[in-house]
Amino acid sequence: MRRSARARAAALIVRCRSDEGSTLLLTIFYAALALLVVLVVIASSSLYLERTRLFTLADGAALAGAESFSLDEVELVDSAVVPLLDSQSVAAAVDGYLADTPSATSFDDLTVIEATTTDARSATVTLSASWRPAVLSLIVPDGFPIDVTSVARSVFR
Template identity: 50%
Template sequence: MSARPERAESDRAERDRTGAREDGSTLLLTIFYGVLALALVLVVVAASSLYLERKRLFTLADGAALAAAEAWQLDEVRIDGDALRLELDDEGIADEALAYLADAGGGTAAGPVELVRAASDDAQSATVTLRTIWRAPFSLEFLPFEVPIEVTATARSVFH
């Protein structure tokens, strides 16, 4: 029975002499992995926020392009042989896109939306480009605080 306490004391003396103390090493690893996990969660939240904001902006651009493509009057339709032909003009497309944006609130959760381009390349479809600035839900050293987002949507008016 007396050999066991002597052995424990000699093991403790050996650890003290060689400096192999392990007190606190688990706590440091726990803190490091906790900070790493928190940083990973914040990056995922920011990336999700950016993705959702881009989807919102694209939905707004798609609606503006559709409204602009469908904004024609019946007297603008021409008969071209056996087919009916409709030509969209850039000014009408821009006016309808701006009216749609005003009706939709003129912005997203990120902030105000800028109409970059509203035109028709082929006189049959409307192309609308919108831009906004996304701001991160929180500011970190390793994440950008602001990112410009620009989307383009095209809609075609079909008249039969």
């Protein structure tokens, strides 16, 4: 009996020291995880860049709206020249700016949500567009809406 116990112990030691087994399953799991992380980083970078482009377009539109006054619509307040804006001229200037800007056509479903003035001195523009991830477009075919708001004010100095 001693011999069989020793033989079993030796066989167990040999089995524990061997490198038999497969790491293929572990490699496949880590490769899939790495691919998922890369896809998420690509999608989030794409979303950030698209939002930045839309915000830049909204800044330009708000500036065009803030400059939509005529010299007849300027008044003197506390020895400072102040332009007076109205919502219709701001909206018309924003529409004209978006029609003349070539980068406005690169956005999907670009809409002007708001182009107005609240205090007759500054123009507020809110734009909305749809973002579709480049790599994951099969999973999210409709994309996600992006809304940005920009405010600009004309100042005489």
